[in-house]
Amino acid sequence: MTLKLAAALVATTALIGASGVAQAETYKIGITQNNVGVDSYQTTYEKAFIAAAEENENVEAVVLDAGGDVARQIAQIQDLIQQNVDAIIIWPTNGKAVVPAVRKAHQAGIPVIVTNSNIAEEGFDFIASFSGPDNITQGARSAELMCEALDGKGQIVQISGQPGYTTAIERAKGFEDRLPEVCPDVELMETQPGDWNREKSQRVMESFLVKYDTIDGVYAGDDNMGVGALNAAKAAGRAGDIAFVGATNFAVGYEAMARGEYYGSIYQSPVDDAEAALKTALDVLEGKDVPDLNYFDTPKITKANMDEFDKPVF
Amino acid sequence: MADTRLKTIGELLARQGILIAFAIFLIGFAVFSDRFMTPENLATVIRQAAIIGVMAVGVTVVVIGGNLDLSVGSMLSFSTVLVVDLHDKIGPELAIVVMLGATLVLGAVNGFLVGVARLNSLIVTLGMLSAIQGLTLIYTGGKNVDILDQETTWFAIFGRGYVAGIATPIVMFLGLALFMHVVMAYTPFGRRVYAVGGNPTAAVFSGIRRSRLVFSTYLISALTTGIAALILGSRVMGSQNNVGQGYELLVLAGVILGGTSLLGGSGNILKTVIGVLILGFIQNGLLLMGYPYYAQWLVTWVVIILAVWLDIAAKRGRLLSPIA
Numbered sequence: 012m013t014l015k016l017a018a019a020l021v022a023t024t025a026l027i028g029a030s031g032v033a034q035a036e037t038y039k040i041g042i043t044q045n046n047v048g049v050d051s052y053q054t055t056y057e058k059a060f061i062a063a064a065e066e067n068e069n070v071e072a073v074v075l076d077a078g079g080d081v082a083r084q085i086a087q088i089q090d091l092i093q094q095n096v097d098a099i100i101i102w103p104t105n106g107k108a109v110v111p112a113v114r115k116a117h118q119a120g121i122p123v124i125v126t127n128s129n130i131a132e133e134g135f136d137f138i139a140s141f142s143g144p145d146n147i148t149q150g151a152r153s154a155e156l157m158c159e160a161l162d163g164k165g166q167i168v169q170i171s172g173q174p175g176y177t178t179a180i181e182r183a184k185g186f187e188d189r190l191p192e193v194c195p196d197v198e199l200m201e202t203q204p205g206d207w208n209r210e211k212s213q214r215v216m217e218s219f220l221v222k223y224d225t226i227d228g229v230y231a232g233d234d235n236m237g238v239g240a241l242n243a244a245k246a247a248g249r250a251g252d253i254a255f256v257g258a259t260n261f262a263v264g265y266e267a268m269a270r271g272e273y274y275g276s277i278y279q280s281p282v283d284d285a286e287a288a289l290k291t292a293l294d295v296l297e298g299k300d301v302p303d304l305n306y307f308d309t310p311k312i313t314k315a316n317m318d319e320f321d322k323p324v325f
Numbered sequence: 326m327a328d329t330r331l332k333t334i335g336e337l338l339a340r341q342g343i344l345i346a347f348a349i350f351l352i353g354f355a356v357f358s359d360r361f362m363t364p365e366n367l368a369t370v371i372r373q374a375a376i377i378g379v380m381a382v383g384v385t386v387v388v389i390g391g392n393l394d395l396s397v398g399s400m401l402s403f404s405t406v407l408v409v410d411l412h413d414k415i416g417p418e419l420a421i422v423v424m425l426g427a428t429l430v431l432g433a434v435n436g437f438l439v440g441v442a443r444l445n446s447l448i449v450t451l452g453m454l455s456a457i458q459g460l461t462l463i464y465t466g467g468k469n470v471d472i473l474d475q476e477t478t479w480f481a482i483f484g485r486g487y488v489a490g491i492a493t494p495i496v497m498f499l500g501l502a503l504f505m506h507v508v509m510a511y512t513p514f515g516r517r518v519y520a521v522g523g524n525p526t527a528a529v530f531s532g533i534r535r536s537r538l539v540f541s542t543y544l545i546s547a548l549t550t551g552i553a554a555l556i557l558g559s560r561v562m563g564s565q566n567n568v569g570q571g572y573e574l575l576v577l578a579g580v581i582l583g584g585t586s587l588l589g590g591s592g593n594i595l596k597t598v599i600g601v602l603i604l605g606f607i608q609n610g611l612l613l614m615g616y617p618y619y620a621q622w623l624v625t626w627v628v629i630i631l632a633v634w635l636d637i638a639a640k641r642g643r644l645l646s647p648i649a
Contacts, residue, residue, distance in 0.1 A: 048467035049566065174619070204617060210561050210568055214373050218612040221366040222358075235469070235565070242561065246485055263471050263563060325469060 039071045040064070040292050041091035042100040045127070046079035050207075051325025052259070052281045053102075056127075059285035070289070081108045088112040092119045098139075098292045100124045106177060110134035122295045126288035128177045135303070142291035143284060145306040146178050149258050149277045150185020152311050156275040157186075157228050158194035160254035165227030168219050169202040170212050170240055172232035179204075182232050182258055197228070205236040212239030220247045228254040234264030234276050241267060260312050262323045268314050275313035278320050283307050342635045343584055346628065347599050347606075354610035361613055368492060374605030375494035376401075376553045376560075377572060378598060381579040382498075382505050383549025385597045388580055389509070390542040391522035391589025392439055392446035396431070396453035397550045397576055401569030403461045404428045404554030409564045410470040417480040425551045431457060432547020433540070440539030454573065461566050471563035484560025494556045499598070501552065505545075506594040518542060523590025578625055579604055582632050603628065 047057045057074065064072035073096060077084035081104045091099050092115060099116050101123060103109045110133055116123050117137035127143045157167060169186065172179030183202065190197060200223060205212030212231060219226060220243060229244075231237035237257030244250040250272060257264055260276040267273035287307040294301045312320055354361045380397050387394045404424050411420035431453070438449040472478060486493040509515035520528040521538050529535050558564055582600030585592025607628070608621045638644045 048462045051468040054467035174617075201615065203612065204619075208565065208568065209563060210557065213561060214608075215612065215618070217369050217373065218609055221363065221369055222360050222613050238563075239561065261469070266473070 037069050037071050038097045038293065038296050039073065039094070040098045040100060040289070041073040041075065041087075041094065041096040042126075042288075043075045043077055043084050043087040043091070043102070045077060045084075045102040045104050047076040049079060051261075055324055056281040056285045059282040060289060063286050063289050067289075067293075070293070077104050079104055081105045084109060085112040088116055092116050092121060096121060098122045098124060098296055100126050100288050100292055101130075102126045103128060103130050106134075107131040110137070113137045122292075124288060124292045124295060126291075127284055129304075139295045140291050140301045140303060140305050142288045142305045142307070144279050144309045145304075146181035147185035147188075148306075149279070149309055150182040150187075151189035152185075152277055152309075153182070153230055153256050153258055153275075154186045154189035155193055156311055156313065157190065157230055157254065157256045158197060160256060160274040161194070161197055161228050163194045164196040165254075166198050166200050166223070166225055167228035167230060168200055168216075168223070168226055170205040170215055170229065170231045170236050171202055172204070172236070173206045174204050176207075179207075179232055186230055200226075205231065205239065207233060207235060209235050209239035209242075212236035213243045216240040216243035217247070220244065220249060226253055228256065231255070231257045233257055233259040234261035234273075235259075237273065237276070238263045238267060241272060245272075260320070260323055261325060265312075265317065265320075265322045268312070268317055271314060275311060277309050278312040278323075279309040280323070281325070342639075343582060343596055343599050343603075343632065346632065347603055350603055350606055350610070354606060354613070358610065358613040361610060366609065366613070368495070370605045370609045371498070371602065372492045372494045373609070374601050375498035376557050377575050377579060377604065378498040378601040379501055379549050379553040379556065380546070380572065381576045381583075381597050381601050382502050382594055383546035384576050385580050385583070385585050385592055385594055386505065386509065386518060387446075387542045387546045388585050388587060389522045389589060389592040390518045390539055391525060392539060392542065393577075393587070394435065394450050394543065394546045395447070395573045395577070396435060396450040396457060397546060398569040398571060398573035399454050399457040399461065400428060400431055400547065400550045401554055401557065401572055402564070402567055403431070403457050403464075404551050405558045405561075405564040405568055406461050406465055406470055406566060408554055409472055409558045409562070410465070412472050412478070412480055412558075413474075417478060420480075421555065424554065425548070428547045428551035428554070429544060432543045432545075432550075435547070436540035436543030439543065440536045443536075458567070458570075465566055467566060469563060469565050472558075475562045480559050481562075482559070483555040484557065484562075494560070497552065497556065501549065502594055502598045509594055514541075519590055521589075575604060578629055581629055584632070584636060 047053050064070045075087045084104045099121055113123050113134050114137045122139035125138050125141045129141045171183045203215045205215055229240045231240055234257040237255050241255050244253050254274045256275050258277040259279045264276050291305050384394050408420050408424035438444045439446045488496045517533050517538055521535050579601035580597050583597035607624050611620045612618055
């Protein structure tokens with residue numbers, strides 16, 4: 012709608028080169044997602060992306076899903092190159108394995124935008140931009156929330172996401188680096204992975220509760236796991252003594268927060284994520300100056316400010 | 326003389342090796358962690374193991390009957406998602422009825438393909454593993470499901486409640502195991518399952534209706550999976566689409582650790598219980614000692630290999646095969 016003809020021409024000629032047919036009116040944008048349907052976040056993301064693309068009459072979207080399979084994702088990137096799309100958005104199934112395919116797209120003159128979780132560093136030269144949440148900042152903000160909740164003193168445990176998963180690593184790093192800065196008197200006693208799985212997290216927390224007589228706080232890599240930990244603490248009758256801080260606010264976390272059982276989280280909307288990815292792709296195509304790391308904001312949410320946010324749909 | 330003595334020791338190990346291993350693990354963990362032997366921790370472990378355990382009781386019956394069931398993991402995902410989703414829509418009573426009905430239908434599909442159509446159980450249930458996962462995702466569209474009213478629903482009894490001071494999952498697990506043990510050890514049905522698993526041809530010639538029997542073993546494993554879904558759904562009060570992913574292997578590991586032969590015809594439900602508890606104690610013990618729980622996979626593998634090796638070695642009277 013706000014598309015400028017000149018910018019479009021510049022973008023198409025510059026990026027598609029001789030092989031491109033001048034498409035001043037529409038951009039054909041291909042997206043290959045990680046694994047739609049495996050969780051609510053990704054499902055909502057896809058819906059929001061399709062809705063945003065349909066709303067913009069200048070965009071023709073080719074929406075693909077790798078189903079969590081790296082080989083399929085690489086094939087999809089190759090297909091998109093063959094189809095000569097104007098830009099490719101990729102939600103990597105594996106940050107390293109997709110790099111050669113991304114390089115191919117780059118060599119074919121097609122700008123690649125990475126969404127949600129970034130590809131490996133060796134691929135940075137081949138992408139136009141990364142659009143997504145800043146997980147390190149999210150971890151740091153969670154540390155600040157924990158600090159607030161405990162008044163700067165206490166013993167805590169961490170339940171992290173799936174090992175090897177960038178989001179899990181970055182959130183844990185952001186949290187662990189920030190915590191001693193804001194709260195030197197809060198001690199992180201132990202970290203165990205909960206694999207983004209509520210039941211596993213519940214089991215891990217049950218063991219923590221046996222192992223430690225005093226737990227003042229739990230930081231979980233997302234609210235799904237955080238609620239699992241809350242379940243365990245409630246069953247042991249110790250929930251009242253423990254502050255729960257999570258990330259990626261889920262509907263269950265939002266509700267627990269409203270009940271005062273869950274201290275705080277980080278609000279990350281899959282709708283914002285999807286819209287930011289599409290907007291970044293369009294900005295790149297229109298030749299705008301786009302930062303390499305194009306983060307969308309993911310604010311803190313606690314009981315105090317939760318009315319400003321819609322309840323998450325997942 | 327010496328040879329027979331070796332054999333008796335070997336036999337003792339083979340017969341009671343699992344109990345000895347169990348004792349060694351308990352002592353080992355108790356030495357390394359002072360929290361391990363507390364009543365709270367032991368209750369926690371058995372409660373956590375109950376979900377795998379309930380499933381393993383049913384799968385043991387299938388395996389004794391000479392077949393495998395790898396579909397129970399995704400069946401657990403499906404059943405848990407179904408009962409949790411329907412809980413708020415049609416109430417807990419109906420949700421449980423519908424879930425158990427649907428789970429039995431899945432078991433019947435397995436039972437028909439393996440028992441009646443005589444297809445290989447590994448292939449059938451491996452296929453069902455992914456088919457049911459797909460079914461679950463189609464049903465939810467990928468969304469997590471949750472029970473909103475977690476505080477007052479009576480559905481909480483299965484995963485969070487207590488019966489006579491003992492956590493319900495423990496009561497359900499041990500009760501079901503005891504019941505199934507009696508069925509397998511002391512009823513004509515149980516003897517027929519052993520007969521069909523041990524020697525199908527002979528069983529058929531002695532008048533056992535093999536198709537029907539195999540069919541019913543799959544209904545049993547589906548039913549126990551449905552019961553496990555009740556515990557899991559109630560314990561978490563929500564479900565992810567892939568919540569049971571990988572459980573089929575844990576279940577099978579428990580069954581194998583319990584000494585049930587994968588070739589069929591022999592096995593014991595109560596020893597499956599011990600097998601499942603060993604897995605649970607390994608996981609808990611390693612966590613208490615501060616290892617990431619992934620360490621349990623490695624340790625579990627070692628334990629299974631030792632258990633299987635011990636079993637084989639005792640049967641042939643030596644550690645390695647006499648045939649080079």
